[in-house]
Amino acid sequence: MKKLMLIVSALLLTVSLAACGNPSSSNQPAANTSTGTSPSGSGSTSAEPVNLTFWHAMSGTNEEVIKQVAATYNETIGKEKGITITPVFQGSYGDLMKKVRAAVQAKDFKNLPDLVQSPASDVAVMKSIPSIVWAQDLIGKDSSFQIDDLEPNAVQTFSFQNKIVGIPFANSTILLYYNKSMFADAGLDASKPPATIAELGEMAARLTDKPSKQWGFILTPELYQMSSWIGMQGGFLGNNESGRADTMTAVEFDKTGAMKNFLTEWKKAVDLGGVQTGADANVKEEFAAGKLAMFVDSTAALRGVLNSVGDKFEVGTAFYPKVNASDKGGVAVGGSALYVMDRGDQAKIDAAWDYIKYSSAPETQLIWHQGTGYFPVNRKTYDLPAMNEHLEKNPLFKTAIDQLHSSSPQVQEPMSAVNNEISTFLKEEILSFVLNKKDIDTAVSDMAAKANKALEEYNRANK
Amino acid sequence: MERPLNVKRLVKPYLFLLPSVALIFLFNYYPLFKTFFLGFMLVDVVGNPVEFIGLDNFIAVMQDERFWTAMLNTFKFALITIPATLLISLLLSLLAEKKRRGSSIYQIMFALPMAVSMSSAALIFQLLMNPTLGMFNYLTGLQVNWFGDEKYALTGIAIVAVWMGIGFSFLFLLAALRNVPGDLLESAELDGGGYIQKLWHIKLPLISPTLFFLFTTDLIGSLMVFGPVAVITKGGPMGSTETLIYRMFIVAFENSKYGYGSAIAAVIFVIVMIFTFITFAFEKKGVHYH
Known part of the structure; x- marks a missing residue:
């Protein structure tokens, strides 16, 4: 008898476990019917x-x-x-x-x-x-x-x-934010923010004061920034109009020379000493604390930046700096x-x-x-x-x-499903060139080769 | 009458096992087999296996530089956190070992990190160890960009993980130390044994099963570390805190390469299994059960 009881209780246990499992699995359909899964199609009455x-x-x-x-x-x-x-x-x-x-x-x-x-x-x-x-x-x-x-x-x-x-x-779009008070303190004209990467480098150097941990500009470029910096020079970042005319199968920035142009300008700017690159930094906090003179971020950050800065100093916004003064493409959406x-x-x-x-x-x-x-x-x-x-x-x-x-609709982030990977490759290779670990041609061809391999792998699985 | 009872007797233990076995199969073994299966497949972005590709994924894992970096990072992490967690929690439990007035207060204090959720702890440490605004650098006088600098980020993550692991280990070690029979210690004292001798020859051997248990769980835990990396550094800067599990997660869920991600998961499984077997082999030599 005792054993029978045990068996019964063991069975009860399994049943109760199953019962425990049940409500959660039937939860969804139940919720669905209550919200009106009427099979009447598009003509369903508005009363439902x-x-x-x-x-x-x-x-x-x-x-x-x-x-x-x-x-x-x-x-x-x-x-x-x-x-x-x-x-x-x-x-x-x-x-x-x-x-x-x-x-x-x-x-x-x-x-x-x-x-x-x-x-x-x-x-x-x-x-x-x-x-x-x-x-x-x-x-x-x-x-x-x-x-x-x-x-x-x-x-x-x-x-x-x-x-x-x-x-x-x-x-x-991407936008340049700057601290007007710091510009004035450094003897710069606060109404003339940098228009090119070259100017950005020069101004950043004058705005930097390393002993007090104050930087002119902080950025480690990734795909987000590069979509505009490559696109504004005229060509596309990837083939098939960066994936919008047809599936993107390879990058093009290595063949058009756009990446090399950028790297040359960017390294010159970094070498002037006012640009921090490679370390992760919370730029918005540093900016609001008055420790950073300029940064680039989405226009969507504007309200938040203004709120956190308050009346501490005057914020300026400007167009995203160009690679060459003659660039006309503008920025990506x-x-x-x-x-x-x-x-x-x-x-x-x-x-x-x-x-x-x-x-x-x-x-x-x-x-x-x-x-x-x-x-x-x-x-x-x-x-x-x-x-x-x-x-x-x-x-x-x-x-x-x-x-x-004033931007061309052709300047866009590439339409590829491996943008995350491409972003990482760009970031690492740009950095290895800027930090003198690779020469410019190796860096460009390495990032293109890695990106193309990622695209190929993805396209193989997703036809 | 004899027979049916025997059948019942035979079936009974399995009935008791059934619920847990069913759950283990559903949540442990089924995903495991599915992972191995997907590791041999080309999987599209929607998760459908589209083509059998044999060992291609595994070969790609072996040739992937980032995978090896992730492995190295994980080993470094384990090498820092396991000894540090065990040593610190052992010291704390030796301090708290004797029951005194008010000792329950610091017992609770030492064990409390256990009650803090991983993400909250990670976020708090992120602020504490902020290079310009944080208390950590302020109090120690260091000028370290803990989570932003390639050289220190992994150590930074390890510090967080050690802090989070201490409470659990402390609790186990304290219980083990208090279970060391008093008469053994007393007779050692009568023979003129000092504190260090008692610790080395009596306490440590007697708590070795607990130490072994903690070592094994810490080892598995640190080989599969994910939480603090995902919350604090996201594998950065420059991949310096990318661990095995984090790499797998990124490949599968951010880059949508489920087949490749599954292959990484299978490799991690084998690595962790090998290490677990090694520790169990060591158990026979180093652990004293009384």
């Missing part, structure tokens, strides 16, 4: 409420604005149409993309969001995910959306063979786009598309721009009186917009 999940990578000041925009939508248009959107912060772009990749790899479409914000550097990955609904298809069905209103540079960023994958949402994911429910796709349209509308983009520093992706935003008022009051925000409008 739709709940959308929106993964984003905006933290700090910018996250507040994301929440504010979503809340406004939920209270107005969303309320009318029965759509509720929930923004979920998923860490940096890198962390967010890792989660998207992991969910896609596990084919866990239930846990994927309906909307994803993904950066310019990862368009190639996004376009290869089967559950992404290309924006081009959604635009084709919706005549109310005018893609011509959007900034052409940003549209180009997220397009492959002239078909747009995601709708630009939070877009930026960074930032991110919103993508719709197909999770088997047309009502959700329609709702997500509605939110995307709201996000890129002139009024929303105005709020977004004022709150963050990302430039407005909708050109109609400039027709709003409030926008002109804002730019008059805040001339620092205007620099980014002027820079964008």
Whole structure:
């Protein structure tokens, strides 16, 4: 009898374990039905409420604005149409993309969001995910959306063979930030920030005071910076128009001489002694602490920088320095786009598309721009009186917009799925040349060879 | 009546084992086999194995400079953290060994790092060891860019890991030391044995099973270190803190090369297994069970 009891209890234990496992696994479908998995397709009645999940990578000041925009939508248009959107912060772009990749790899479409914000550097990955609904298809069905209103540079960023994958949402360019008070103290004209890398090197040297750990400029260039520094010289970084005309299979910066030009100028600048390169530094903190005179970062950092500097000193913004004074290409568009994911429910796709349209509308983009520093992706935003008022009051925000409008849409980050790897190779090889570990030709050919190998490996697995 | 009972008797232990065996298979062995399987495949960005490529991935791992750098970094890390963790926690537990008034306070203090989550600890140390704003350099008078300089970053990570490991080891060693029979120590005292002699000839041999256990878990833990690297340095600067697991993570989840990443994982598994076997061989010589 005792033994029987034991067996029964052991069985009970297994059953209870199975029971424990059950609710969590059935959790998702249950949640789904409650949010309206009606099979009625696109014509589902608006009475059925739709709940959308929106993964984003905006933290700090910018996250507040994301929440504010979503809340406004939920209270107005969303309320009318029965759509509720929930923004979920998923860490940096890198962390967010890792989660998207992991969910896609596990084919866990239930846990994927309906909307994803993904950066310019990862368009190639996004376009290869089967559950992404290309924006081009959604635009084709919706005549109310005018893609011509959007900034052409940003549209180009997220397009492959002239078909747009995601709708630009939070877009930026790289920008030079500088401390005007430090310029004045060093006897430099604060209204004339450096226009070229050569000038940057000279000014940085005068702004540097090593005993008090004060630097003129800190940067270890990676793909983000190089996309603009290579692109502005005229050619493309990779073949097939950097992957936008067709799959990128090799880099081109080694053949066009653009990388060599850059390396020559950059080394001259570093050798003047005012540029710190190679060490990881938190440039925004150093800048706000008055220990760093200049740095380059996304325009989206502007609001945060202004907040952390306060009235300690006057901040200046300027165009990204050129490699050669004659460069005309300008800078690449960074930032991110919103993508719709197909999770088997047309009502959700329609709702997500509605939110995307709201996000890129002139009024929303105005709020977004004022709150963050990302430039407005909708050109109609400039027709709003409030926008002109804002730019008059805040001339620092205007620099980014002027820079964008004088840049060629052809200057872009490459559309390859191995951008992370290419970025690492560029960073390491640039550094090994600058620190005299390699001569210039070896450094260029090594980084090209490594990048080409990574592209080849990826293209072999993903045809 | 005799027979069915015997069957029950036979089945019973397996029934008890069933839940844990099922879970272990689901969460340990299935992923292990799948990893080995994917290691021989070309896997696309969506995670589908597209082509069997034999040993290509493994050959690529062996030829990958960064993999060897990661291996070297991991060994360096293990070489710093294991002795440091054991030594410091042994010293602390020797200090706390005798029960005195209020000794529970510093016992708790020594063991408390265990209660801090890895990421929070890593973030706190990142601030403490900030080159310009941090307390660490201020108090020690050093001018070291702990996590930003290639030369020191791995040591910096090791310091964080040691701090986080101390609490756990301390707790085990304290319990072991307090279990050393008092009569043995007393008779040693009667024979005129001093503190060092008692420590060397009685306490250490008697706590050697615990030391061995800690050594083995520390070894496995440090060969598979990931957390502080991911939070603080992300493998940088210039790959100087890239460890084996971090390399695998980046290859698989950032570069979307799951096949190649799986091959790295398989190699790491073999390395850790070899080291575990070596320590178990050593156990027979160095560990004294009473």
